[in-house]
Amino acid sequence: MDPFSSAAIARQTWELENNIVTTTAANDNSAASDAIFYYDGAAQDAFQQEKPWANDPHYFKRVKVSALALLKMVVHARSGGNIEVMGLMQGKTDGDTIIVMDAFALPVEGTETRVNAQADAYEYMVDYSQTNRQAGRLENVVGWYHSHPGYGCWLSGIDVSTQMLNQQYQEPFLAVVIDPTRTVSAGKVEIGAFRTYPDGYKPPDEPVSEYQTIPLNKIEDFGVHCKQYYALDITYFKSSLDCELLDLLWNKYWVNTLSSSPLLGNGDYVAGQISDLAEKLEHAENQLSHSRFGPLIAPAQKKKEEESQLAKITRDSAKITVEQVHGLMSQVIKDILFNTVRQSNRSREESSGPEPMVET
Amino acid sequence: MASSSSSGLTFKLHPLVILNISDHYTRIKAQSQPPPTSSAADDAVSSQPPPRVFGCVIGVQCGRTVEIFNSFELLYDPSTHTLDRAFLEKKQELYKKVFPHFYVLGWYSTGGDAQESDMHIHKALMEINESPVYVLLNPSINHAQKDLPITIYESELHVIDGIPQLIFVQSSYIIETVEAERISVDHVAHLKPSDGSSAATQLAAHLTGIHSAIKMLNSRIRVLHHYLLAMQKGDLPCQNSLLRQVSSLLRRLPAIESEKFQDDFLMEYNDTLLITYLAMFTNCSSTMNEMVDKFNTAYDRHSRRGGRSAFI
Numbered sequence: 001m002d003p004f005s006s007a008a009i010a011r012q013t014w015e016l017e018n019n020i021v022t023t024t025a026a027n028d029n030s031a032a033s034d035a036i037f038y039y040d041g042a043a044q045d046a047f048q049q050e051k052p053w054a055n056d057p058h059y060f061k062r063v064k065v066s067a068l069a070l071l072k073m074v075v076h077a078r079s080g081g082n083i084e085v086m087g088l089m090q091g092k093t094d095g096d097t098i099i100v101m102d103a104f105a106l107p108v109e110g111t112e113t114r115v116n117a118q119a120d121a122y123e124y125m126v127d128y129s130q131t132n133r134q135a136g137r138l139e140n141v142v143g144w145y146h147s148h149p150g151y152g153c154w155l156s157g158i159d160v161s162t163q164m165l166n167q168q169y170q171e172p173f174l175a176v177v178i179d180p181t182r183t184v185s186a187g188k189v190e191i192g193a194f195r196t197y198p199d200g201y202k203p204p205d206e207p208v209s210e211y212q213t214i215p216l217n218k219i220e221d222f223g224v225h226c227k228q229y230y231a232l233d234i235t236y237f238k239s240s241l242d243c244e245l246l247d248l249l250w251n252k253y254w255v256n257t258l259s260s261s262p263l264l265g266n267g268d269y270v271a272g273q274i275s276d277l278a279e280k281l282e283h284a285e286n287q288l289s290h291s292r293f294g295p296l297i298a299p300a301q302k303k304k305e306e307e308s309q310l311a312k313i314t315r316d317s318a319k320i321t322v323e324q325v326h327g328l329m330s331q332v333i334k335d336i337l338f339n340t341v342r343q344s345n346r347s348r349e350e351s352s353g354p355e356p357m358v359e360t
Numbered sequence: 361m362a363s364s365s366s367s368g369l370t371f372k373l374h375p376l377v378i379l380n381i382s383d384h385y386t387r388i389k390a391q392s393q394p395p396p397t398s399s400a401a402d403d404a405v406s407s408q409p410p411p412r413v414f415g416c417v418i419g420v421q422c423g424r425t426v427e428i429f430n431s432f433e434l435l436y437d438p439s440t441h442t443l444d445r446a447f448l449e450k451k452q453e454l455y456k457k458v459f460p461h462f463y464v465l466g467w468y469s470t471g472g473d474a475q476e477s478d479m480h481i482h483k484a485l486m487e488i489n490e491s492p493v494y495v496l497l498n499p500s501i502n503h504a505q506k507d508l509p510i511t512i513y514e515s516e517l518h519v520i521d522g523i524p525q526l527i528f529v530q531s532s533y534i535i536e537t538v539e540a541e542r543i544s545v546d547h548v549a550h551l552k553p554s555d556g557s558s559a560a561t562q563l564a565a566h567l568t569g570i571h572s573a574i575k576m577l578n579s580r581i582r583v584l585h586h587y588l589l590a591m592q593k594g595d596l597p598c599q600n601s602l603l604r605q606v607s608s609l610l611r612r613l614p615a616i617e618s619e620k621f622q623d624d625f626l627m628e629y630n631d632t633l634l635i636t637y638l639a640m641f642t643n644c645s646s647t648m649n650e651m652v653d654k655f656n657t658a659y660d661r662h663s664r665r666g667g668r669s670a671f672i
Contacts (some may be wrong), residue, residue: 074540239386
């Protein structure tokens with residue numbers, strides 16, 4: 001293959017843009033990459049004693065999630081449907097990184113008052129950890145995850161208070177939120193990892209996090225608490241055996257990729273999004289009409305807010321549209337692939353010598 | 361001892377189970393061999409063969425379809441070749457609380473081939489499930505291999521030398537995913553960027569996925585094509601069963617060709633176009649709104665400061 005071909009250059013540009021670090025799968029490196037699976041109890045205990053996070057609320061900056069943990073969490077979150085589910089994550093720490101090796105589900109039904117849920121689940125957690133330790137999983141619980149089906153990855157007021165409690169008594173602890181509905185509709189995993197600041201701590205000016213659409217009924221909850229926690233970068237890792245298996249797995253599930261139809265599966269969600277957008281639009285319109293009547297009453301500030309509100313609405317609508325169009329693209333491609341065969345044959349019979357529509 | 365096939369059951373395996381087993385194996389291997397502190401120690405890596413791990417698979421069986429959803433680890437006593445029964449029941453209870461629909465379907469292990477001792481474990485599990493399945497993962501990484509190193513065995517009663525014995529027979533399986541599972545497996549397998557915030561990268565990611573899938577389809581069809589050509593030329597013996605399968609495959613195209621489908625398809629198409637239109641409209645009105653505001657600010661006639669405004 002010509003190393004300067006446009007495809008190769010495009011791929012390299014893409015890799016550079018997205019900071020993809022390809023861990024060379026050479027055999028001599030496989031031992032090193034699997035080293036992350038080794039649990040050094042003594043080192044972990046020493047780290048626990050030190051408590052470097054006690055002085056710096058912004059101590060942990062990154063999260064590494066194993067392939068298995070991600071899969072388990074996403075499957076569990078999706079199996080809950082529209083009900084919030086939660087579970088715990090097991091792992092260890094490494095400098096300023098929290099490493100999540102595994103996750104398990106808790107038998108708790110998600111309701112809005114989830115502060116006491118962890119008390120109910122303690123027995124389950126103790127039992128599960130004990131059995132796991134016997135079976136060879138030595139890591140401790142290092143965080144909790146729960147799902148926000150359809151309304152994005154952020155911490156609600158109750159989540160923030162739960163996490164602050166956790167960070168007082170169970171350090172180091174991490175909060176992870178997964179949105180299974182948006183995962184399916186957008187075609188990429190929606191996940192966020194957060195840590196709260198202790199009460200009264202004013203964070204230094206931090207960069208604006210990635211914008212996400214929040215439904216109208218939750219936007220207040222989001223706005224009130226969004227300054228009390230910060231997001232951590234998430235990267236994923238897998239073992240060498242996992243790599244092998246996943247590569248080979250592709251040979252089987254490419255069929256599922258082609259046959260997936262996100263439009264059919266997520267119809268309710270999209271309808272909900274559109275109606276939410278309509279409500280937001282009405283809201284914005286009301287605000288707009290108020291300020292028009294009173295142009296003398298400090299129009300500058302209000303106008304700025306509405307503008308950004310209208311801009312937000314535009315972004316939301318663009319997002320919904322993009323997802324829909326992607327879904328439609330898949331459908332059209334499938335239609336062309338599998339439905340237009342007979343027509344091309346027919347046209348070949350009717351007129352002699354046209355070029356064949358199917359490539360040989 | 362493992363001859364092929366089966367009792368007519370179809371097996372569906374979820375990727376989560378595969379990753380579970382692989383993780384269990386990697387963990388136990390890593391714990392038993394502390395990581396080399398320097399790269400020079402790579403030569404003296406493991407002298408003893410990697411240990412076998414054992415566990416239980418759970419899922420659902422509906423009629424003739426056995427769907428394996430999840431798995432968990434079990435304790436194995438190498439001296440008596442038995443699995444810890446109390447442990448299994450405890451774990452089963454825990455999993456029942458979270459996944460009430462699943463029940464024990466069988467067990468798994470790692471290794472190259474099914475062994476005699478495995479039959480003891482299999483028989484022990486028959487007390488829980490009358491016909492358990494045995495999932496075997498071969499953890500030795502073989503880059504030349506094109507197929508998943510996983511085999512599913514069932515037990516069948518065969519009469520050998522006049523004595524009815526249970527032996528393992530291989531069964532085929534298919535990989536089944538839920539949409540969310542597929543997306544996360546894809547995500548981890550190809551390590552796609554998690555922040556595909558711009559529409560361009562999202563589109564690229566989506567189309568790349570479909571493109572790879574279509575490439576696979578194309579390559580598979582090519583293989584079939586070459587095979588058929590070779591058969592026609594006479595290089596290969598004619599296999600009527602294969603020809604029948606290929607002919608039935610071809611006759612399945614076009615997939616759907618009915619009025620109702622066309623109507624629904626076009627309706628969906630129109631809905632999407634409508635959404636695009638509305639989004640465009642929203643975008644335009646928002647831009648328009650901004651422009652009007654800027655215009656008003658620039659050419660403000662009702663300035664509070666009184667007197668003529670400085671801008672004309």
